[in-house]
Each structure stands twice: as C-alpha cells, then as structure tokens.
Amino acid sequence: MRVLLVGSGGREHALAWKLSRSEVVDDLLFWPGGVSMSHCGEKLPLASDSSWSELVKESISRKVDYIVVGPEQPLAEGLADLCKEAGLPVFGPESAAAELESSKVFAKEVMAAANIPTAAWVKVEDRESCRREALKMLNEKGGVVLKASGLAGGKGVFVCFRSEDVENGLKRLYETSMKGAAASVVVEEVLQGRECSFFTFLGKGKPGTLGFAVDFKRLGDGDQGPNTGGMGCYSPVPWLPQGAADLVNTRIVFPLIAELKRRNIEYIGCLYVGIMWSEEGPKVVEFNVRLGDPEAQVLALQDRRDWGKLIADRLGLTQSNGEDFSEVQQLDQGRSVAIVMASAGYPYGEGETVAPKLSPEIFKNDDPRLCIFGASVKEHSAESWQAGTGRVLSVVCHREDLEGARMAAYEQVESIAQKWDGVRYRKDIGLKATQEDLEN
Ligand code: AMP
Ligand code: GLY
Numbered sequence: 018m019r020v021l022l023v024g025s026g027g028r029e030h031a032l033a034w035k036l037s038r039s040e041v042v043d044d045l046l047f048w049p050g051g052v053s054m055s056h057c058g059e060k061l062p063l064a065s066d067s068s069w070s071e072l073v074k075e076s077i078s079r080k081v082d083y084i085v086v087g088p089e090q091p092l093a094e095g096l097a098d099l100c101k102e103a104g105l106p107v108f109g110p111e112s113a114a115a116e117l118e119s120s121k122v123f124a125k126e127v128m129a130a131a132n133i134p135t136a137a138w139v140k141v142e143d144r145e146s147c148r149r150e151a152l153k154m155l156n157e158k159g160g161v162v163l164k165a166s167g168l169a170g171g172k173g174v175f176v177c178f179r180s181e182d183v184e185n186g187l188k189r190l191y192e193t194s195m196k197g198a199a200a201s202v203v204v205e206e207v208l209q210g211r212e213c214s215f216f217t218f219l220g221k222g223k224p225g226t227l228g229f230a231v232d233f234k235r236l237g238d239g240d241q242g243p244n245t246g247g248m249g250c251y252s253p254v255p256w257l258p259q260g261a262a263d264l265v266n267t268r269i270v271f272p273l274i275a276e277l278k279r280r281n282i283e284y285i286g287c288l289y290v291g292i293m294w295s296e297e298g299p300k301v302v303e304f305n306v307r308l309g310d311p312e313a314q315v316l317a318l319q320d321r322r323d324w325g326k327l328i329a330d331r332l333g334l335t336q337s338n339g340e341d342f343s344e345v346q347q348l349d350q351g352r353s354v355a356i357v358m359a360s361a362g363y364p365y366g367e368g369e370t371v372a373p374k375l376s377p378e379i380f381k382n383d384d385p386r387l388c389i390f391g392a393s394v395k396e397h398s399a400e401s402w403q404a405g406t407g408r409v410l411s412v413v414c415h416r417e418d419l420e421g422a423r424m425a426a427y428e429q430v431e432s433i434a435q436k437w438d439g440v441r442y443r444k445d446i447g448l449k450a451t452q453e454d455l456e457n
Contacts, residue, residue: 018334019044020325021061021076023096023109024087025051027357027392027411028310031317032087032324033057034382034390039325041335046081048072052402053380053391053410069096073103083108083332086286089168089307093119097286106332108220109286110306114277117304121166121203124304131276133269135301136162138205144191150204151183160207165190167198171234171246172364176207208302210295213254214309215265216316218324220285220331224270226262227287227320229254230312231450236364238445245364246408247311249356249446251419252319255454257294265290265299273304285331311355311411314390318415319353352454354422354447355413356430360393360406361439370439372404379433386415387425404437419454423447 020042022033030053036042037057045058049065063075069091076084084100086092086109093115100107116123128135141147147163154161155177163186165173173195175186190199214232218225230252236242269290277284289305289312308316329335362369375394382388389412393405412433414426423446434440
C-alpha cells in the first residue's frame, strides 16, 4: 500500500519509522515532513503552504491508499472530513470528534453526558469571572486548574495552589498569544492521584489498544517549572493495577464512543486519554485526538506490532488475526524510555542560544532498541544538520527493564549534549518508576 503521513514533528518521525517497517506499507510519503524523516520515506512534492483540499487532490492523483494524520491542528481544521468526502481512507477523526481536543468545554460536556469520571468544572468567558471562580475554588478546595478551552500546544493549563499562581495563569491566558484559545476557559478542581496516558487505535472492529505511558510535562527535574508539550516518558507503567486497560475501556473509552455515536459522530483514529489514577480508579484529565509527543516515540519502540497493519485494520482495508493487545504481554516485552532534548528557550522562546550541528547519521535508526527521532531539525548541508528551536529531538531506548533503558538513553543524550550549549533536558525521566519496576 501507499501511505501518506501528515505532519512534521517528533511524533511523526516515530510514526514514519514505524510505518516504514510495516509489512503492508510498500511506499511511504510524508507531508510537509521534517528533514529527519527523509530516512523513512519520501516527501510528497507539494508546496508546504498548500491547502488541505490541494493535499487531498494530490493524494488521490498519486493513488494513496490511506492517510495518517499526526497532529491535532489539521483534524480540528477538517482534513479528515475532506478525505472522507473524497473517498480517501483517513486515520484521524473528523472535525466534530476532534473537538474533544480543540474544545475542552465540548470534551467536558460529552463526559458529563456519558457519565465519564473527570474533575468538577465551570466554564468562564472573561477574565473577571475566571478570577472569581478560580479564587472561589482555590479557597474551598485548596487548589484550582485553569485551562484555555482551545488549542494551546500543551501550554494553556495552569495548576494553581496560591492566588499568585492564579494571577500568573490569568496573565498568560488573557495577555499573550493564547487569548484566542482562552475565549472560553475551564476552571476545574485539582485531581488527586498519579498521572498516566492511555492510547488506543479506534475504528472498525475491536479497539487496537496500545497501552499506557507516563509523560513528564513540567520543564524541570522534580516536576518544577512551567508545563511543556512533554519532556520525556516511559512505557509500560509498572505501578498501575492489573486490569487497568479494561477499566479504562469500560469506564471511559466505550461510553465515549457510545455518546459520540448518539451524536452521529464516528471516531476513527488514535484516541489519547490523559488520566489521573486516583483511589477510585481512572479520571479523565483530557482527551487528545492523536498520539502523544513524545509518547508516540516511546510506544513505537515498546509496541512491536505492525502499526501499518493495525491502522489498515481499523480502516477496514485489511483484517488481521492474533494482533490483540494484552497487558501481560505488554509488561513482558521490556521497557522503553524517551528523553526529549530542547533548545535553551523552550517553552516560551526566551533566551535561545546558538544551535548545534547534528549528524544526519544519528537519525538513521537501524537499531530498533535505540532510536533518535527529530522534531525540529534543519538541513544545513547534506553532511550536516542543525538543531532548530523548541523540542529538537527525542532519544528512545528499549531494554528488558526501565533501569537499563534509562541508562542507555541517558548515555546517548549526554553524548549529544556535549556540544550543545544551553540544551534543556530532564535528568529524572522514569527515575521513580525504575525503583517501582525493580520492586514489582
Ligand atoms: P492538559 O493539557 O489538560 O493535559 O493539562 C496539562 C497538565 O496539567 C496535565 O498533564 C496535568 O499534569 C495537569 N492537570 C490538568 N488538569 C488537572 C487536574 N484537574 N488536576 C490535576 N492536574 C491537572
Ligand atoms: N505529551 C503530551 C501530548 O502530546 O499532548
């Protein structure tokens, strides 16, 4: 099959790598793509400022069998709707379903209707109501979370335990480029528990569960500093109770699909459930309508199955047997860790330093137990690439246990960091879980 992958970040590099190794994918195209993905396939020769309809037209003329959409933005903008109208199979939900991510208010309303466990919340539409509701919740409960309802690249959420935190959140929400995303804001209670994420490929037939990962969202070690898009992660999650995936499916995924169906919305694509695992079980922190970044990178190594086939199955293009997920199997298949390396100014773009050169060789990824996925890499010359800004790359390692995966990943990270002034990365990814992994 000929497959087109849409997107250009680290998640897409991991998807491209996975699809390029698939038995059913003969030809992988990507668009707009990143230079580090050039090892996995070919860039679709279409101007990168083309419209979604031009992309669909070009895909049809090139006889693409299916499209995989990596990021949320094209989905929110209706790329999947256009593909469906044109009869082009697409893995990524239509815009009505993509609102689960692009409108936190919509997600909360759907959860309320489907009785899905989540934090108590109110919607506000201006700064003064936001301050009032936030301070009220802070006084009553000792904490409050402010969330821009619209897309904010993982940077529109403020967990507050003091009134200064609320003021800082209000400033970011209402005085920065986030203003549009913050036209509506969700003010919600702070959930207690441990955080993890769950990923599943939905569509025709049974859900294709990928399993759990833990992402480290704060910039600094010990969960200090601002929220980011994610600084690293590990998978699977040794501290979850047995049967965790079944619980998430019965309490969250199945009621969600049923409620969407009731609203005439079909969900085909990856569903990402952000979870707080409390004493009462899983509660939803957020839904995303795509794979996580860097969770895609860690799952690409951890899950040995053929994603090209899993996706083709969900689209009804193929039918596989014996590809079912089992948690026991997931835990039996070793452990993986991903560590993100970002530029000095991440996440707010302040105080960037000179970007280092990177060898194209490091992105070849011939060893399926140690991969480097590029997110923001520029072509300097054929022999030399250069780091861009933001999250630049992630180093992912798979080993028998977390300790081994962590050590091997950090060895690689430290060697890349040597010639990179101001590089940011966390040194404690998976550290606590390593101990729990050894104890279990
Ligand atoms: P979100 O973009 O909704 O995932 O929020 C970003 C991060 O903020 C989450 O990964 C959590 O660490 C934290 N967070 C969001 N909502 C809550 C909540 N209700 N209680 C506690 N932490 C939260
Ligand atoms: N790593 C978090 C996300 O992709 O939203």
